[in-house]
């Protein structure tokens with residue numbers, strides 16, 4: 001028996017929130033740090049186990065499962081006109097160190113439940129429906145965010161870069177991928193590229209990761225644009241030396257240089273006067289990292305975000321497709337769900353899917369806007385609303 005929510009206006013669609021929550025909880029156990037935190041890094045044992053868990057669920061749902069050379073996973077439900085471009089949805093399951101269990105996961109497990117509920121309702125899709133689990137949305141291991149979707153979108157630059165990319169332990173991307181069962185010898189990474197026109201629409205369901213929806217009591221955020229990050233790595237080198245013996249005027253402290261730069265980033269961002277501009281130094285490492293040694297090297301990584309490309313640089317922001325946002329508005333009304341248009345300050349695989357498909361994103365509220373920390377939480381009702389909205393959108397894109 002499952003507790004289901006049955007108020008879909010035009011049909012008997014029901015979301016099995018209990019199973020969905022159990023799956024979210026079970027997936028969270030594939031973690032390298034203790035609960036309630038989740039740490040699931042690309043191509044680690046826990047990532048491989050979590051992927052197996054998802055592929056198994058896809059199989060139980062009757063989807064045909066395929067993986068590409070970097071481990072993007074596709075679960076397909078064939079439509080009765082299988083040659084039409086498919087409707088796709090999905091997100092990621094990798095989790096940054098000490099984060100929570102909803103980021104990305106809601107968009108993958110929620111997609112499987114959306115398909116299950118469509119199947120339970122007797123729906124038969126005209127276009128094929130595809131769920132995509134994207135490889136490494138988070139940049140944790142190799143410093144490349146949205147690795148899988150970036151490659152799907154056809155990045156030649158990334159194909160080249162991946163040949164020489166290594167992680168913090170100097171393990172190469174290709175070796176790590178091979179150890180996880182991907183990037184086999186005969187594989188060419190450009191085989192991952194999607195043909196343009198593969199999908200008629202791509203929709204991602206995600207927790208908001210900000211406080212607006214919860215504060216305003218709104219169930220659904222319809223994303224109109226996704227801000228894109230720019231990041232930069234900086235190294236300082238100094239002379240190092242003995243923390244007691246070297247006098248202050250004679251020092252050349254690489255740690256203090258890093259600290260000054262971090263403060264300068266904050267000052268610069270604040271002085272931009274734009275509330276949409278943010279800057280973060282989330283990595284700051286000192287070498288040799290001993291209390292009685294002046295840092296001789298420092299390494300920091302700066303992340304900046306903006307929706308205005310002029311104020312920033314790197315990956316361009318993406319706009320949602322108007323027909324998709326309009327369809328989401330219509331579905332929210334149909335389902336009687338309060339909704340609002342908003343931008344995404346976090347980036348998502350949708351940023352890159354927008355390059356190869358009309359794209360849209362559905363946000364649901366999350367507790368206090370918490371994300372990228374263990375306290376991340378979204379309620380059953382909010383998750384169910386998101387899944388239902390996705391269901392009804394899937395059905396409407398079927399018709400176009």
Ligand code: GLV
Nearest residue numbers: 138345346347348
């Ligand atoms: C993705 O997790 C981001 O940093 O926006």
Ligand code: MN
Nearest residue numbers: 096103138372
């Ligand atoms: Mn994230």
Ligand code: MN
Nearest residue numbers: 103104137348
């Ligand atoms: Mn995410």
Ligand code: MN
Nearest residue numbers: 137346347348
């Ligand atoms: Mn993200």
